[in-house]
Amino acid sequence: PRPDVIAPPPGTNLLFAQSGRIEHIPLEGYDMKKHDAKAVLHLPEKVIIGVAYDCVEKMVYWTEITSPSISKASMLGGEPTAVIRTDLESPEGITIDHLGRTMFWTDSMRDRIEVASLDGSQRRVLIDTDLVNPRAVIADPVSGNLYWSDWNRDAPKIETSHMDGSNRRVLVKDSLxxxxxxxxxxxxxxxxxxDAGTHKMECMNPSRGDRSTVLEGIRYPFGMTSFGKTIYYTDWQRDAVVSVDRYAEKETDEFQPQKRTRPYGIAAAYPQCLSGQNYCSVN
Amino acid sequence: DATQGRPDDCQSCPCPAGATCAVVPRTREVVCTNCPAGTTGKRCELCDDGFFGDPLGQNGPVRACRACQCSNNIDPNAVGNCDRETGECLKCIYNTDGFFCDHCKEGFYGNALASNPADKCKACSCSPLGTVDQQTSCSQVTGQCQCLPNVIKRDCSACQLGFFNLQSGIGCEGCSCNSIGSTN
Known part of the structure; x- marks a missing residue:
């Protein structure tokens, strides 16, 4: 084991959406305790796309497209509450800035990235130009950066900006x-x-720009999350959650739910927030 | 609730064969948990994302779930491509529109059902100077824009022979050339 890599703390769960419910898989170290997987939220009439977790209030957030909305529910039990219900058409990726207490999401029909406080107030459009099929969005509150992907068939790209939308630039556009x-x-x-088109999993250090391939020949990835050396992704063809050791560059395990249908978003739920402070929470 | 000691404590699941069910603790509502492949919902009455139908026949005859039928004008990588019950296409691409993505959207013309995307729907691009009310839409089939008097071409970008001043924005004027002194 590499000394620089810390395993997920005990009590960490993976959360993923499949066919109107959010399921969890407990982690033991990096391993999925598949026999303990179970549904934590039943929303049988909904099509849930993106999933995110707020480690501070222990809430799961999700985007839903049948009556386009963003909702949340406590992981400790409790009714789902809608936080954004208006001016959404196809909300997809969602991410939480647990330090700044905000959420960011993509909307693939309105072609924008928006931000709001976790209660839905102070909503603002962050990016609304040069987006065709925005999907995943990830915030790194410690450095204050936002990352997103756009699978536009004519010009797919991965972009970044500061968390206020400034300093936008393209990180990856070739071989995508x-x-x-x-x-x-x-x-x-x-x-x-x-990438569900190149069937590759790749990584880069965004400030250095070096790019390397972790795995080739993956089937049809949709959602993705990671912790240290392990990446977990949902796959539309295998109807499964797959774990990959990115240093060993190989697949390590697969969880196939009983229900054979496409899994969508995936997020990791930690028992405590990983330490960190960003410039916004300081002043 | 098996703790009451009555013969009707346990009831069969109100779900299609093969599905299991559970009681939501807070609301006492019964929901099906392992619906047959391709179906979902409280009673397995809905189709999965990307499919449409009425698997229990709640609004008429039973229609098994099948993949969205959108004239090859949707992208399989998109989510929410059609309404889960009616099948209405919600994410038409290649500038197509309609219930089945089977015609061109406003401002475009051509054959939405052509096999090659490049041959499907092209922009009307009506010339604003030569088109009635500066309309941006055209005939869905021929692409003909609605031209002002004495204006010709599909996009209303030229005057017909013997007329000039397309720039006027009200149609082209006759040249009024004297037939004796003119070559044509």
């Missing part, structure tokens, strides 16, 4: 087809993505 999944690991400062 359908970058559905995106994840940032602050321990290693690596941004990784999974």
């Amino acid at each position: 087809t359908l970058p559905n999944g995106l994840t940032y690991d602050s321990q290693s400062s690596l941004l990784c993505w999974a």
Whole structure:
């Protein structure tokens, strides 16, 4: 084991959306305790796309497209509450800035990235130009950066900006087809993505720009999350959650739920927030 | 609730064969938990994302769930491509529109059902100077824009022979050339 890599703390769960419910898989170290997987939220009439977790209030947030909305529910039990219900058409990726107490999401029909406080107030459009099929969005509150993917068939790209939308630039545009999944690991400062068109999983250090392939021949990735050396992604063809050791560059495990249908967003839920402070929470 | 000691404590799941069910603790509502492949919902009455139908026949005859039918004008990488019950297409691409993405959207013309995306729907691009009310839409089939008097071409960008001053914005005027002194 590499000394620079810390395993997920005990009590960490993976959360993923599948067919109107959010399921969790407990982690033991990096391993999925598959026999303990179970549904934590039943929303049978909904199509849940993106999933995010707020480690401070222990709330799960999700985007939903049948009556386009963003909702939240406590992981400790409690009714789902809608936080954004208006001016949404196809909300997809969602991410939480647990330090700044905000959420960011993409909308693939309005072609924008928006931000709001976790209660839905102070909503603002961050990016509304040059987006065609925005999907994943990831915030790294410690450095104050935002990352997102756009699977536009004519010009797919991965972009970044500051968390206020300024300093926008393209990070990756070559050899990209359908970058559905995106994840940032602050321990290693690596941004990784999974592409359902090139069937590759790749990583780069956004400030250095060096790019490397983790795995080739993956089937149809959609959602993605990571912790230290392990990346977890949902796959539309395998109807499964797959774990990958990015240092060993190989698949380590697969969880196939009983229900054979496409899994969507995935997020990790930690028992406590990982330490960190950003410039916004200081002043 | 098996703790009451009555014969009707346990009831069969109100779900299609093969599905299991559970009681939501807070509301006492019964929901199906393992719906047959391709179906979802409290009673397995809905189709999964990307499919449409009425698997329990709640609004008429039973229609099994099948993939969205959108004239090859949707992208399989998109989510929410059609209404789960009616099948109405919600994410038409290639500038198509309509219930089945089967015609061109406003401001475009051509054959939405052509096999090559490049041959599907082209922009009307009506000339604002030569088009009635500066309309941006045109005939869905021929692409003909609605031209002002004495204006010609599909996009209303030229005067017909013997007329000039397209710039006027009200149509072209006759040249009024004297037939004796003119070559044509």
